[in-house]
Amino acid sequence: KLAMSGVEEISDESVEVKEGEEFDVEAEDHLRDDFLLDPTRYIFYRDRKEWADLEPVPQDDGPNPVVKIAYSEKFSDVYDYFRALLKNDERSERAFALTSEAIELNAANYTVWHYRRVLLQALSKDLREEMRYITAIIEEQPKNYQVWHHRRMVVEWLNDPSEELEFIADILSQDAKNYHAWQHRQWVIQEYKLWDDELDFVENLLEEDVRNNSAWNQRHFVISHTSGFSDAMEREIQYCLYQIKKAPNNESAWNYLKGILQPLGLSAQPGLLERVLELKQTHCSPYLLAFLFDCYEDALENSKENVAEEEQQKTLKKALEICQLLAQEDTIRKEYWLFLGRSLKNKHGKLNNYTFELCVIHPELEII
Amino acid sequence: MGTQVKDVIIKPDAPSTLLLDKHADYIAAYGSKKDDYEYTLSEYLRMSGIYWGLTVMDLMGQLPRMNRQEIIDFIKACQHECGGISASIGHDPHLLYTLSAVQILCLYDSVDALDVDKVVEYIKGLQQEDGSFAGDKWGEIDTRFSFCAVATLALLGKMDTINVDKAVEFVLSCMNFDGGFGCRPGSESHAGQIYCCSGFLSLTGQLHQVNADLLGWWLCERQLPSGGLNGRPEKLPDVCYSWWVLASLKIIGRIHWIDKAKLRSFILACQDEETGGFADRPGDMVDPFHTLFGVAGLSLLGDEQIKPVNPVLCMPEDVLQRINLQPDLLS
Numbered sequence: 001k002l003a004m005s006g007v008e009e010i011s012d013e014s015v016e017v018k019e020g021e022e023f024d025v026e027a028e029d030h031l032r033d034d035f036l037l038d039p040t041r042y043i044f045y046r047d048r049k050e051w052a053d054l055e056p057v058p059q060d061d062g063p064n065p066v067v068k069i070a071y072s073e074k075f076s077d078v079y080d081y082f083r084a085l086l087k088n089d090e091r092s093e094r095a096f097a098l099t100s101e102a103i104e105l106n107a108a109n110y111t112v113w114h115y116r117r118v119l120l121q122a123l124s125k126d127l128r129e130e131m132r133y134i135t136a137i138i139e140e141q142p143k144n145y146q147v148w149h150h151r152r153m154v155v156e157w158l159n160d161p162s163e164e165l166e167f168i169a170d171i172l173s174q175d176a177k178n179y180h181a182w183q184h185r186q187w188v189i190q191e192y193k194l195w196d197d198e199l200d201f202v203e204n205l206l207e208e209d210v211r212n213n214s215a216w217n218q219r220h221f222v223i224s225h226t227s228g229f230s231d232a233m234e235r236e237i238q239y240c241l242y243q244i245k246k247a248p249n250n251e252s253a254w255n256y257l258k259g260i261l262q263p264l265g266l267s268a269q270p271g272l273l274e275r276v277l278e279l280k281q282t283h284c285s286p287y288l289l290a291f292l293f294d295c296y297e298d299a300l301e302n303s304k305e306n307v308a309e310e311e312q313q314k315t316l317k318k319a320l321e322i323c324q325l326l327a328q329e330d331t332i333r334k335e336y337w338l339f340l341g342r343s344l345k346n347k348h349g350k351l352n353n354y355t356f357e358l359c360v361i362h363p364e365l366e367i368i
Numbered sequence: 369m370g371t372q373v374k375d376v377i378i379k380p381d382a383p384s385t386l387l388l389d390k391h392a393d394y395i396a397a398y399g400s401k402k403d404d405y406e407y408t409l410s411e412y413l414r415m416s417g418i419y420w421g422l423t424v425m426d427l428m429g430q431l432p433r434m435n436r437q438e439i440i441d442f443i444k445a446c447q448h449e450c451g452g453i454s455a456s457i458g459h460d461p462h463l464l465y466t467l468s469a470v471q472i473l474c475l476y477d478s479v480d481a482l483d484v485d486k487v488v489e490y491i492k493g494l495q496q497e498d499g500s501f502a503g504d505k506w507g508e509i510d511t512r513f514s515f516c517a518v519a520t521l522a523l524l525g526k527m528d529t530i531n532v533d534k535a536v537e538f539v540l541s542c543m544n545f546d547g548g549f550g551c552r553p554g555s556e557s558h559a560g561q562i563y564c565c566s567g568f569l570s571l572t573g574q575l576h577q578v579n580a581d582l583l584g585w586w587l588c589e590r591q592l593p594s595g596g597l598n599g600r601p602e603k604l605p606d607v608c609y610s611w612w613v614l615a616s617l618k619i620i621g622r623i624h625w626i627d628k629a630k631l632r633s634f635i636l637a638c639q640d641e642e643t644g645g646f647a648d649r650p651g652d653m654v655d656p657f658h659t660l661f662g663v664a665g666l667s668l669l670g671d672e673q674i675k676p677v678n679p680v681l682c683m684p685e686d687v688l689q690r691i692n693l694q695p696d697l698l699s
Binding site for chain 2: 057059060072075083086106108109110111114117145149153177179182183186187190211212213214217218220221224225249251252255256258259260262290331332333334335336339
């Protein structure tokens with residue numbers, strides 16, 4: 001087992017900052033004098049005797065490189081030696097240690113991560129220690145595909161998810177919408193059947209930020225995989241309306257409500273329309289109006305045989321009024337609202353297209 | 369009905385005209401400028417970086433400024449024994465970079481630089497039992513990789529070599545309650561994933577499985593007061609979503625649901641008048657990725673100074689016409 005005499009630098013300053021300072025010649029000379037006094041000085045791989053057996057492999061940008069690229073010295077040094085190890089497919093402790101340095105310089109480099117996994121297995125490394133390592137890396141760089149995938153591999157190899165929910169919760173406390181974190185969480189929960197406390201977890205997140213779309217998605221994920229929505233429907237509707245009262249302009253809450261009701265049909269839910277109309281008085285929003293439209297549309301689509309023509313046309317009129325209002329208020333999506341009105345009218349109505357457009361442009365005419 | 373919304377404010381002096389020449393100069397010089405640290409750091413995605421640069425240059429009619437032979441030789445050196453292609457020399461093969469390589473070679477009409485049968489074999493080997501695709505031998509599953517697989521095979525005319533039905537089944541299992549798609553079943557809907565899944569369904573002739581009105585609504589909800597588009601609710605706008613969202617809307621036939629004028633002014637505001645290129649949002653640092661998607665977005669919006677771009681493959685339409693590949697779009 002080779003021991004490295006070059007000690008890893010203890011500072012975690014970014015390499016860019018160091019470029020100007022540590023690596024200019026004068027400083028180097030000065031440091032050489034002080035070497036015996038300061039054993040923590042960083043030593044390039046090219047200067048370490050235990051690496052002298054390897055021929056470093058410089059960056060290859062292709063057969064006819066047009067571009068002469070200037071890398072930072074430390075980066076080139078580490079990666080020159082990384083490439084040398086790869087070339088020889090060396091499976092050793094020093095190779096493993098070097099992957100840590102390469103990762104620190106560029107954690108998105110998927111080839112380094114691959115190699116590290118090969119080494120983890122070839123050298124039968126302590127996977128618990130690897131868990132500590134990957135935990136630290138993810139804390140620093142939580143928005144990187146490679147680090148999360150690596151963590152998943154280690155959890156699978158250990159077959160031990162016991163730290164995962166707490167760890168992911170910690171990452172989410174720094175950014176509650178981290179897409180990678182949520183992926184990993186869903187995988188852990190599904191793979192190891194850790195559903196029990198997840199609904200509580202989601203509710204806590206929604207207490208903190210009711211607009212967290214990831215948390216709403218997770219709510220749907222948990223319920224669809226556990227109780228299902230049939231018994232839970234009334235509770236979920238109440239939950240949505242309660243959250244909407246707290247923050248009316250919340251796309252996520254409205255998308256969720258519509259999403260859970262859609263399979264059965266919005267007009268199939270007794271009393272729902274009335275509750276939404278009541279909410280309209282005090283907590284109106286474009287989303288509420290859009291939802292009302294969806295209710296009316298569903299009613300028209302699924303109306304029973306005995307519903308009078310007059311009733312139908314009344315519902316249609318209410319729906320079209322909503323489109324008119326939204327086309328004026330939510331102008332950025334005007335085309336969408338006009339489309340909705342036109343299609344509904346074409347399907348169920350007696351008004352022609354021209355009349356409808358006129359209503360939108362000249363609402364004061366009160367044509368409908 | 370206005371409310372505190374997460375958005376940017378475009379300053380009155382933000383760029384408002386299209387600076388194509390500056391962007392062409394920016395891309396042509398990329399990689400040879402002094403500050404190369406960013407270039408070095410992005411080596412692990414070099415193949416995609418080249419695809420972004422070449423595609424945007426071609427869309428601007430400036431492809432001849434790039435070094436065709438050097439790039440073809442580079443790609444040859446990146447094909448591994450297993451058939452897969454890596455981001456750069458000395459890196460491991462991956463589906464992402466296999467697609468980028470094939471896209472580049474299509475631009476240059478030089479697909480024969482690769483061992484095509486081997487590429488097909490590599491892709492086939494990555495399909496899982498449930499129809500999904502891993503990105504590489506380490507097994508990460510993501511609908512992005514389903515898209516990469518079928519897009520590459522479509523460009524090579526070899527779609528029939530995989531189990532398409534199973535692949536479709538998996539992608540459809542990623543459709544969510546809001547009509548969108550995530551990276552795996554149950555994952556939150558995200559514009560980038562929606563683009564991949566819409567593109568996938570287009571290439572496999574399955575667009576009728578999309579709830580176009582529901583998804584179209586979700587997508588046009590991405591537009592914020594600034595005119596820019598975000599990737600999911602309550603997030604800031606980013607110019608790359610001008611591609612992911614806009615192309616998806618085009619594929620499902622609902623691009624007119626976006627306020628085009630407002631989006632155009634957002635995209636133009638993301639230009640850097642001094643350096644050329646586009647940033648994710650006004651005032652930030654530019655990069656080739658955002659430059660491609662800014663220009664491609666403008667093309668989809670109908671800017672006549674830019675070549676028409678195909679919304680499924682993000683490649684110039686004339687290239688796809690040459691190889692006779694016209695993926696379905698809904699109307």
